[in-house]
Amino acid sequence: MSARIETALSAALDRIGRDAPPTLSAALRHAVFPGGARVRPRLCLAVAMACGDDRPALADAAGCAIELLHCASLVHDDLPCFDDAATRRGLPSVHAAFGQPLAVLVGDGLILHSFDVIAHEGVRDPARAVCLLSLLASAGGASNGLVAGQAWESETSPPLASYHRAKTGSLFRAAAAMGAVAAGADAAPWFALGDALGDAYQVADDLLDAAGTSAEAGKPIGQDTTHLRPSAVTVLGIDGCLDRFESLVVDARAAVPPCAGADGLRALVEQIATHLVPQALRRDLRQRAA
Amino acid sequence: MSARIETALSAALDRIGRDAPPTLSAALRHAVFPGGARVRPRLCLAVAMACGDDRPALADAAGCAIELLHCASLVHDDLPCFDDAATRRGLPSVHAAFGQPLAVLVGDGLILHSFDVIAHEGVRDPARAVCLLSLLASAGGASNGLVAGQAWESETSPPLASYHRAKTGSLFRAAAAMGAVAAGADAAPWFALGDALGDAYQVADDLLDAAGTSAEAGKPIGQDTTHLRPSAVTVLGIDGCLDRFESLVVDARAAVPPCAGADGLRALVEQIATHLVPQALRRDLRQRAA
Numbered sequence: 001m002s003a004r005i006e007t008a009l010s011a012a013l014d015r016i017g018r019d020a021p022p023t024l025s026a027a028l029r030h031a032v033f034p035g036g037a038r039v040r041p042r043l044c045l046a047v048a049m050a051c052g053d054d055r056p057a058l059a060d061a062a063g064c065a066i067e068l069l070h071c072a073s074l075v076h077d078d079l080p081c082f083d084d085a086a087t088r089r090g091l092p093s094v095h096a097a098f099g100q101p102l103a104v105l106v107g108d109g110l111i112l113h114s115f116d117v118i119a120h121e122g123v124r125d126p127a128r129a130v131c132l133l134s135l136l137a138s139a140g141g142a143s144n145g146l147v148a149g150q151a152w153e154s155e156t157s158p159p160l161a162s163y164h165r166a167k168t169g170s171l172f173r174a175a176a177a178m179g180a181v182a183a184g185a186d187a188a189p190w191f192a193l194g195d196a197l198g199d200a201y202q203v204a205d206d207l208l209d210a211a212g213t214s215a216e217a218g219k220p221i222g223q224d225t226t227h228l229r230p231s232a233v234t235v236l237g238i239d240g241c242l243d244r245f246e247s248l249v250v251d252a253r254a255a256v257p258p259c260a261g262a263d264g265l266r267a268l269v270e271q272i273a274t275h276l277v278p279q280a281l282r283r284d285l286r287q288r289a290a
Numbered sequence: 291m292s293a294r295i296e297t298a299l300s301a302a303l304d305r306i307g308r309d310a311p312p313t314l315s316a317a318l319r320h321a322v323f324p325g326g327a328r329v330r331p332r333l334c335l336a337v338a339m340a341c342g343d344d345r346p347a348l349a350d351a352a353g354c355a356i357e358l359l360h361c362a363s364l365v366h367d368d369l370p371c372f373d374d375a376a377t378r379r380g381l382p383s384v385h386a387a388f389g390q391p392l393a394v395l396v397g398d399g400l401i402l403h404s405f406d407v408i409a410h411e412g413v414r415d416p417a418r419a420v421c422l423l424s425l426l427a428s429a430g431g432a433s434n435g436l437v438a439g440q441a442w443e444s445e446t447s448p449p450l451a452s453y454h455r456a457k458t459g460s461l462f463r464a465a466a467a468m469g470a471v472a473a474g475a476d477a478a479p480w481f482a483l484g485d486a487l488g489d490a491y492q493v494a495d496d497l498l499d500a501a502g503t504s505a506e507a508g509k510p511i512g513q514d515t516t517h518l519r520p521s522a523v524t525v526l527g528i529d530g531c532l533d534r535f536e537s538l539v540v541d542a543r544a545a546v547p548p549c550a551g552a553d554g555l556r557a558l559v560e561q562i563a564t565h566l567v568p569q570a571l572r573r574d575l576r577q578r579a580a
Contacts (some may be wrong), residue, residue, distance in 0.1 A: 019433040021448065024441035028432060076398065081390040100371040104394065105441050108366065109432030111398060115405050116427035119420055126416035130409055133423055137406035142318060142399030143309040151314035151395050158311065 004056075005041045008064040009033070012117050016109070027098040027106045028113075031071050036089055039272055040175040041067045043197065046268045047179025047190055050261030055128070059182040061121040062132050065114040066175050069136065072110035073146045075103055082150070083223060111140065131181045139174035146170060153229055160230045168205065169198030189257040193265075196252035197272065203245045204276040206232040211285055238289035242282055249273040291339075294346075295331045298354040299323070302407050306399070317388040317396045318403075321361050326379055329562055330465040331357045333487065336558045337469025337480055340551030345418070349472040351411040352422050355404040356465050359426065362400035363436045365393055372440070373513060401430065421471045429464030436460060443519055450520045458495065459488030479547040483555075486542035487562065493535045494566040496522040501575055528579035532572055539563040 009032055017025040041063030048059035078085040078093040079100065086096045095103035115133060122129020139145045149167025152158035176194030177187035208217035209224045210233035224231040232241050249269065256265045277285075299322055307315040331353030338349035368375040368383040369390065376386045385393035405423060412419020430436050439457025442448035466484030467477035498507035499514045500523040514521040522531050539559065546555045567575075 016432050020438055021441040021445050023444055024432055024438065072398075076394055079394065081394065099444075101444055102441065104366055104369065104371065104397075105432070105437050107394075107398065108362075108401060108430070109437040109441075111401050112427050112430040112435065112437060113432060115423060116431060119424035119427055122420045123424075126420040130412045130416040130419045130423075133405060133420075134409035134413075137402050137409055140398075140402045141406060142306050142314055142395070142403060145402070147395050147399040147402060148310055148314065151311040151392065151399075154313055154389075154391055155311050 001042055001045050002038065004045060004060055005038050005063055005067070006035075008041075008060040009035070009067060012064050012068065012113065015120075016113050016116075020109075023098065024102060024105060024109065027094055027102045028109055030091075030097055031075050031094050031106050031110060032068065034089065035067070035071075037275055038067060039201075039275070040070055040171055042268065043172065043194070043272070044175040044179040044182075046261070046265055047176050047193075048183040049179075050256075050259045050265050051180050051183035051185040052260075053183050055125060055182060055184070058118075058121050058125060058128060058132075059179060061117050062178040062182040063175075065117045065132075065136055066139075066171060066178065068110045068114040068117065069140050069146070070171055072107045072114070073140075073150070075110070076107040077150065079103055083227065085220065088219070114140075128181055128184065131187070132178050135174045135178050135181065135187065139170045144170060153227070158230060160232075160235065163230055164199065164202045164232075165195075168202040169195055172198030172201060192255035193252055193257075193269075196248050196255050197269065200245055200248035200252060200273065201276060203232050203241050203248065207238065207241045207245065207277065207285065209233075211238050211288065212281070216281060238285055242277075242286060242289075245273075245277060246282075291332055291335050292328070294335060294350055295328050295353055295357070296325075298331075298350040299325070299357060302354050302358065302403065305410075306403050306406075310399075313388065314392060314395060314399065317384055317392045318399055320381075320387055321365050321384050321396050321400060322358065324379065325357070325361075327565055328357060329491070329565070330360055330461055332558065333462065333484070333562070334465040334469040334472075336551070336555055337466050337483075338473040339469075340546075340549045340555050341470050341473035341475040342550075343473050345415060345472060345474070348408075348411050348415060348418060348422075349469060351407050352426075352468040352472040353465075355407045355422075355426055356429070356461060356468065358400045358404040358407065359430050359436070360461055362397045362404070363430075363440070365400070366397040367440065369393060373517065375510065378509070404430075418471055418474065421477070422468050425464045425468050425471065425477065429460045434460060443517070448520060450522075450525065453520055454489065454492045454522075455485075458492040459485055462488030462491060482545035483542055483547075483559075486538050486545050487559065490535055490538035490542060490563065491566060493522050493531055493538065497528065497531045497535065497567065497575065499523075501528050501578065502571070506571060528575055532567075532576060532579075535563075535567060536572075 044063040075094045118132050152163040173194035176190040180190045214221050252269045253266045256262050334353040365384045408422050434456050442453040463484035466480040470480045504511050542559045543556045546552050
């Protein structure tokens with residue numbers, strides 16, 4: 001699965017890079033490679049496979065588009081006017097390496113290219129493609145998507161649930177639904193799985209930001225406090241967050257609809273959960289909190 | 291036609307604004323209303339009408355999407371890291387009124403919503419919708435679209451033709467092609483009209499920036515020199531630019547393919563040309579240059 005994702009991303013970047021201004025082309029590549037855990041496209045492809053994966057190129061395009069949109073949001077979130085993050089995945093952030101103008105353009109370019117990737121492949125099955133493009137636009141959008149999530153941070157006392165659903169949940173929800181749609185299945189039965197995983201991811205992120213080390217979190221910690229951002233830790237405490245995280249993982253396993261690949265999907269849920277907050281770290285966090 | 295465009299834009303903003311964070315919602319509206327001349331959606335709708343306009347709601351969505359993408363590019367181009375423009379269309383620019391974080395998000399949100407508008411309406415005709423979405427993504431994109439155009443400014447000695455085609459031409463080309471596709475016609479015969487109008491627009495923009503007053507240009511002038519941007523005036527001089535502009539308007543008229551609405555389209559070309567550089571101003575510029 002990992003090979004499918006990297007190949008699709010690499011082909012997408014090659015296609016955009018052929019005519020693009022050379023510095024922009026390098027900056028686009030810097031934003032996407034090397035990647036993180038590629039959790040969202042893995043979820044998307046796993047759902048497509050559970051649904052029969054009868055159009056693998058369209059599923060690859062869907063997973064690729066989700067990851068490009070995710071990378072776009074990281075590049076813009078790292079900008080000096082937001083998190084002002086000098087590093088990302090252990091390397092200079094895009095604006096640190098290429099300057100702010102290029103970082104703004106890389107984010108814009110990746111958003112636009114995420115749609116292009118699906119439209120390009122989608123001419124072979126326009127009905128599925130339009131549905132995928134609609135799900136992608138909502139996941140990123142200003143109503144309930146990534147843009148809304150980031151914008152809630154500019155409001156005084158944003159509603160925590162709306163904020164988290166938009167900022168993190170939207171892309172997990174879309175990843176699960178788009179995997180199904182790419183394989184010709186209905187989106188609706190897959191929303192609950194995406195929602196539970198998205199919520200689990202957000203709780204894990206808040207936990208590591210508040211109580212982990214930067215090595216455990218893989219990025220600078222204490223950002224929620226620094227930026228006065230709403231956090232599940234403030235509301236639930238460390239122990240409460242760990243309980244919530246584990247209950248969300250149970251929810252996610254239970255949300256896998258009956259299908260041929262259900263066992264594989266439940267195994268993926270456990271893998272993602274263990275990747276987010278390893279068992280040893282959970283024990284350690286409970287001890288530190290005790 | 292103007293009423294169709296404003297109604298479609300207003301409905302699109304209402305739909306996005308229902309759930310969006312309130313400040314973001316206000317900032318999105320500020321970026322789109324009141325508008326400029328709405329030249330691109332007018333071109334799109336005029337071509338759709340010339341091609342029979344059998345799906346007016348899809349043509350409206352196409353015109354609306356093009357204008358939203360155009361507004362997104364203006365908001366990001368105005369940012370301090372690019373033009374640092376405090377005003378736009380006689381009002382504070384989005385970052386001047388709402389701050390940089392919201393301005394970045396407004397641009398992102400408008401790009402995403404431009405795709406959503408077409409995907410939303412496109413479920414009734416997925417084949418046309420996928421083609422429209424592909425044209426829109428290319429028009430904005432990092433290869434030959436708006437993002438490429440802006441990024442060429444970060445390169446030393448960018449190729450003038452690629453730069454202008456990407457920065458201005460791409461959206462005119464898409465506007466003409468998308469009007470045709472929305473009405474079920476082929477895109478290809480319409481590219482030449484969009485290209486000629488896009489080139490004329492860019493020459494007019496360079497002319498006014500170099501030789502006009504800010505009242506004539508409707509925005510601060512001298513930006514090309516300030517930002518060391520490539521300009522047709524540097525290459526052709528004032529008189530040469532006026533000649534080139536007038537020859538491009540002739541080209542645009544001649545590029546209207548044989549169709550029922552050809553006369554109306556040729557009239558629109560003249561209207562746009564007169565709007566860009568009024569006859570009196572042309573005479574005046576020639577006298578000033580003499």
